[in-house]
Amino acid sequence: MGPLTFTAPLGLLGLLAVPAVLALHLFRRRRRERRAAALFLFAPEARSTLAGRRWRPPVVTASLILELLAALLLGLAQGGLSLRGAPPHLVLVLDASPSMGARGAGGQSAIERARAEALEAARALGRDALVTLVVPGEPPAVALGPRAPAALLGPALEAVRPEIAGGDPAAAGALARGIAGDGGRVLLLTDATPAADAAAGVEVRAVGEALPNAGVAAAFRRPGGAGARSERVLVEVAGFSGGPLERTVRLVAVDGAEERELGRRPARLQAGEPVPLEWTVPATTLPLAVRLDPPDALVADDEVLLLPEPPGEVRAADRLPADPGIGPAPEGEGATLSGVVRFGGKLSRDLRLARALAAVPGVRVVGADAEADLFFAAAPAATLPPWAVEVVVRAPAGAARAFTGPFLVDAAHPLLADVSLAGVYWVAAGDGLAGRPLVEAGGRALVAEEEAADGAGPVRVVLDLDPARSTLASSPDWPVLVANLVERARARRPGPGPANVRLGDRIEFRRGTAAGADLVLVEPDGSRREPLAGAAASWSARRLGAHRLEASGKEVARFAVHLGDPRESDLRGRGSGVTAAATTAGEARPEGARPLRPWLALLVLAALCGDWYALAKRSS
Amino acid sequence: MRAECAAAAAPFRLAMPRGAAAGAVGDRPGFGTGASLDFQDFRDYVPGDDLRRLDWRAYARCDRLQVRLYRAEVAPWVDVVADLSASMTVTERKERATRDLVEALVAWSERAGGRPRRLRAGGQPFADADAEAVTGGDAPTLVPRVPLRPRGVRVLVSDLLRERDPAPDIARLGAGASGLVVIQVLDPWELDPEVEGPVELVDAEGGARLELDLDEVAVDGYRARLRRLIEAADRATRAAGGTFVSVAAGEPRALFRGELLRRRVIEPWR
Numbered sequence: 001m002g003p004l005t006f007t008a009p010l011g012l013l014g015l016l017a018v019p020a021v022l023a024l025h026l027f028r029r030r031r032r033e034r035r036a037a038a039l040f041l042f043a044p045e046a047r048s049t050l051a052g053r054r055w056r057p058p059v060v061t062a063s064l065i066l067e068l069l070a071a072l073l074l075g076l077a078q079g080g081l082s083l084r085g086a087p088p089h090l091v092l093v094l095d096a097s098p099s100m101g102a103r104g105a106g107g108q109s110a111i112e113r114a115r116a117e118a119l120e121a122a123r124a125l126g127r128d129a130l131v132t133l134v135v136p137g138e139p140p141a142v143a144l145g146p147r148a149p150a151a152l153l154g155p156a157l158e159a160v161r162p163e164i165a166g167g168d169p170a171a172a173g174a175l176a177r178g179i180a181g182d183g184g185r186v187l188l189l190t191d192a193t194p195a196a197d198a199a200a201g202v203e204v205r206a207v208g209e210a211l212p213n214a215g216v217a218a219a220f221r222r223p224g225g226a227g228a229r230s231e232r233v234l235v236e237v238a239g240f241s242g243g244p245l246e247r248t249v250r251l252v253a254v255d256g257a258e259e260r261e262l263g264r265r266p267a268r269l270q271a272g273e274p275v276p277l278e279w280t281v282p283a284t285t286l287p288l289a290v291r292l293d294p295p296d297a298l299v300a301d302d303e304v305l306l307l308p309e310p311p312g313e314v315r316a317a318d319r320l321p322a323d324p325g326i327g328p329a330p331e332g333e334g335a336t337l338s339g340v341v342r343f344g345g346k347l348s349r350d351l352r353l354a355r356a357l358a359a360v361p362g363v364r365v366v367g368a369d370a371e372a373d374l375f376f377a378a379a380p381a382a383t384l385p386p387w388a389v390e391v392v393v394r395a396p397a398g399a400a401r402a403f404t405g406p407f408l409v410d411a412a413h414p415l416l417a418d419v420s421l422a423g424v425y426w427v428a429a430g431d432g433l434a435g436r437p438l439v440e441a442g443g444r445a446l447v448a449e450e451e452a453a454d455g456a457g458p459v460r461v462v463l464d465l466d467p468a469r470s471t472l473a474s475s476p477d478w479p480v481l482v483a484n485l486v487e488r489a490r491a492r493r494p495g496p497g498p499a500n501v502r503l504g505d506r507i508e509f510r511r512g513t514a515a516g517a518d519l520v521l522v523e524p525d526g527s528r529r530e531p532l533a534g535a536a537a538s539w540s541a542r543r544l545g546a547h548r549l550e551a552s553g554k555e556v557a558r559f560a561v562h563l564g565d566p567r568e569s570d571l572r573g574r575g576s577g578v579t580a581a582a583t584t585a586g587e588a589r590p591e592g593a594r595p596l597r598p599w600l601a602l603l604v605l606a607a608l609c610g611d612w613y614a615l616a617k618r619s620s
Numbered sequence: 621m622r623a624e625c626a627a628a629a630a631p632f633r634l635a636m637p638r639g640a641a642a643g644a645v646g647d648r649p650g651f652g653t654g655a656s657l658d659f660q661d662f663r664d665y666v667p668g669d670d671l672r673r674l675d676w677r678a679y680a681r682c683d684r685l686q687v688r689l690y691r692a693e694v695a696p697w698v699d700v701v702a703d704l705s706a707s708m709t710v711t712e713r714k715e716r717a718t719r720d721l722v723e724a725l726v727a728w729s730e731r732a733g734g735r736p737r738r739l740r741a742g743g744q745p746f747a748d749a750d751a752e753a754v755t756g757g758d759a760p761t762l763v764p765r766v767p768l769r770p771r772g773v774r775v776l777v778s779d780l781l782r783e784r785d786p787a788p789d790i791a792r793l794g795a796g797a798s799g800l801v802v803i804q805v806l807d808p809w810e811l812d813p814e815v816e817g818p819v820e821l822v823d824a825e826g827g828a829r830l831e832l833d834l835d836e837v838a839v840d841g842y843r844a845r846l847r848r849l850i851e852a853a854d855r856a857t858r859a860a861g862g863t864f865v866s867v868a869a870g871e872p873r874a875l876f877r878g879e880l881l882r883r884r885v886i887e888p889w890r
Contacts, residue, residue: 036821037707037810038781039830041845042838138630171630174623224672358677361659361688411861412637412799483659506889 011079017071025064032061062614070607077600088125089147089183091132091176092118093202094160095169095190098503098568101162102191102298104209110574113207114189115157121187122150132184134176135160136167138504146179163300163543165504165565173202193575208574212241215301215569217274219290219562221309221500224280233279233306235290239269240570248293251279253286254305262288274566284308287546287560300544301569304562307499307546314363314490317372319381320347320393347378347393350467352474356482363486374489384458387510389489392462400429400466406441413438415449415461415484425471430464459492461485496549496557501541502564509549509557510536519556522548621723621750628872629724632881633731633889636696637773637799662686696798697772698729701764703741704754706824707781714779714807715754717869721777721805722749724876728886734773739764741778762789773799780804780853787856794860801885802857804850804866811846811868813839 036042100111122131131153132145144156169190176186186201191208217238224230239245251263263279281288285308292302348354353376357363366372375381375390384390403426408416416438428446437445438461450460465472472478497508509519509531519537521529524545531537541547541561549557563569621629665674665685673687702722709715722738726749729736738746742759744766746752762778774797780786794800813834821830832838850866857864865879880886 032816032818033820033822034809035710035824037710037779037824038846039821039823039828040783041781041842041849042821042830042832139627168623168626168630171623171627174627359659408861410858412863417637 011075014075014078015072017074018068021064021067021071025061025067063611066607066611066614070604070611073600073604073607077597077604087128087130089130089132089180089185090122090125090150091134091146091180091184091186092121092153093134093136093169093172093176093186093188093190094118094143094157095167095188095192096135096137096160096162096164097167097191098162098165098300098563098565099208099298099571099574100191101300102209102211102213102571102574104211104297109162110191110208111160111162114191117189117205117207118157118187119154122153125150132176132179133157133160134172134179135164136169136172137164138167140167140172140175142175142179161543163503165502165563165568177201191574193573193577204579206574206576206578208571208576210574211297211571212239212245213297213301213569213571214239214241214245214247214269214292215298215566216290216292216304216562216564217566217569218564219304219306219500221288221306223309224283229283230280231283231308233281233288233290235277235279235304236274237267237269237277237292238274238566238569239271240566240572241269241271242572243271245269249277250291250293251281252289252291253284254289255286259289272570297571298569301563301565304564305500305546305560306562307558307560309499310496310557312362312490314374314486314493315366315370315372316357316363316374316376316486316489317366317368317370318348318353319368319375319377320351320353321378347467348376350473351376351393352478353482356473356479357486359479360483360486362490373493374485380460386457387492387494388458389485389492390458390460391485392460393467394430394433394462394464400427400469401442401444402427402469403441403446406439406446409437409440409445413449415481415488417484418480419477419484421472421475421477424475424477427466427469428464429466433462433464435460435462459488496559497536497538499558500560500562503541503544503561505541505561507539507541507547507549507559507561508536509538518552520550521559522550621727622720622872625720625724625872626727628876629727631889632728632876632886634698634725634728634734634773634775635884635887636732636734659688659690661689663689696734697769698725698734698736699739699764699768699772699774700725700729700736701739701741701762701774701776701778701793702749702752703759703762703776703778704743704749704752705741705759706754707779708805709754710824711807711809711869714805714810714869717867717872717875718777718805719749719752720872721803721867721875724872725775725777729773731889737769739766739768741776761792762786763792768793768797770796771798773797773801775801775803777803777805779806779810780849781806781810786853787859790853790856790862791860794857794862797861800857800860800862802853802862802864803880803885804853804864805869806866808868808870811866813842815839 094111094114096111100114101109103109122129127150129150130145130147131150132147133143133153133156135141135143143160144152169188169192173186173188176188180186180201186203188202188204190204190206193206193208215238216235218236220234222232222234224232233251235249237247237249239247245268247267247269249265249267250261253260253262262281265277267275267277269275288306290304290306295302354365357365371385373385373388375384375388377390377392378394380392381390405422405424406426408419408421410416421439426441426446428441428444433445433448435448435450437448439445439447444464446464448462450462451457467473492510494510497506497510501507507521519531521531521539523529523543524547525543527543529539531539541559544561544563547559547561548555549559662675662678663686665687669687675686675688678684678686700722702718704718708718726736726738738749740746740752741762741764743764745764762776768774774793776790776793790800790802815836816834819832819834821832823829854864863883863885865883865885867875867879869875876886
């Protein structure tokens, strides 16, 4: 739309009708009707009374709005509002989902055909055409423009790679329709056969090809068990074809340029039915690759790279005193046996802490002064790592009170998952807890959680408990509660998240005190990306293959991204065809200067008709 | 789902409760035993058990051979219970927000690895909230007429503006669930009516009429009763181990990024 011209004094005079309409409505009032869902919430005091009239603002009704609109449009029509012409505008939506990388018998991929179609469509509009390139995603993104010169389209199309997962072409089409406005043309290039009910104003051109394809639908790499020297590789392979597909699934260890085959299995894939495969292999730090032979139409789902998952071990430290109220445990209280620090204090024994922690996998008990993720203490520590979880068992201070079966204030809290406390005899000796109460009895909090409002800093869980006289430690709830505490500590521990993620999922790295702020993710093609804002640094995985995470120039973690999306692997429904835009706005054309007076007059007439209808309806 | 709603819902997924859930095979902690890394329980060894799962520490302590059981990984059932009575359509904005919310919850559940199902409050399963018709009267109960899937996650979307106490229905919805979320959708006018003078209120469900002077006294009284109703629903939900959220109907972007995100009903996905 060109610049707006508004220089006629008659138009200003016409606009005086607006306050006139407002004044008329101000002095004329009717009881307004309103649909409501809760009449019972209005009490008798609200019933209508015969009180005298008071000044009130005008009631906003459809009639008022339509009359104001008619007056405003009349003023604009008097002013001679017009639009200046604009060059043709083409908005292209390029589907960049992984399936667009599929190659048929001709050797050309769908995205290559789509690029050629896009360039041809831009060329047909002439040299002064403007183009906008929209790429579906979550959310859809504008890759070029809006309204960029058509000469820039070629490089922008080449930069779009078929590696965007989860994008909805319909949502991108809606965005493109909004950018195009009234005069622009929207062309969606995809590989899915166009539906008959395509979005209004969007021309769909499908450049896909229905092809048989097999792919890795899911792949995991997991340790073989606690302390095991083996690990398991779990793979799910799926075929998408009219008949069965024969494939060989190979597992290889990748050591730089060298590869060593660890196993191979034949797989007969029926249409749409995933085939699970499992290997148990010696534990290794090398990347493992799962490959399908022979490669087929979509190469992206024929190989999955699996890196070793980072250790999920939680370090637990016992800082409970030998005797409550006397002080911390003396040096040497926690003797070492077989490399494991024993819990030696009386409170620890009363709490059966060692036994409860031994039942939770992935926990290493460390010395009281060592750096840890989970602390058990009788008093809050002055300084703790910001990611730590501290469990404070308060020593007896006030008059003891006993309760049976305290109740959970918030049963959905993660720390209370699967905890019931039914039948537990609880002796509390404190005089009330601060923080958010989790467990209560007799009007006092027995367990409370303290955490900074912004989530920064350690989490403190305080128990008002005399373990020697309570049955909590011998109840089944205690190891469950300890396991929940361990899981909380594990989730807050600094370091990398899962090493193997699917395309579109999140790559995460939780910052600790040691990690610098300048984290950079290096993608397989060498692109360097800053993290998204948040407590944990995170990136959306948008490239397939091995990624490197650097902090201050040094590598701190590695991640591997694979496709793992059967919807993309299934190429049976792909095809070609054209659906014309459903409205006249589908054709881009140069626009000359157009007076808007006839249109405004029509709108005035429509507003007056609407006003008449609204008034007639209210009268009836 | 509308494109605008889909775009606003895209960055989120349902925050699944940590409680053990039941469902099809997936990647969430489940109720039974399976092959995940999450320890669940011990049981006595029987011949044929995997020797790698024997707990040698327990054997050293008490001379009993026991195997460690690990939690199953499932795609939890998610039952989205939608109140599609006429009271949800008092304004187009409220109706639109209700339908958007139901469809978004289904999409969020799928994104979180769940298996969602749409159910009418007091009625049967349905396929698409955008196409489902609204019933005239108020259903006698909010609980669907089909059995809810055991140990699944249940989400109720309703305005809870009923003369009957909603607590028994909420308790029934929470019974046997691994997680419960109650989302109260209210039109901004219902949440905070303005002093607007003489009005005639028409009951959306029964058609009853009430002539009022909506002055300060009437509005203050209404707000106090609504607050008590919300507090009662919140208490009932918490007692059932669930999370209660009250939201104002509005555009999807504002609707999803408000209380739902703050109360961790949903969480950022990408």
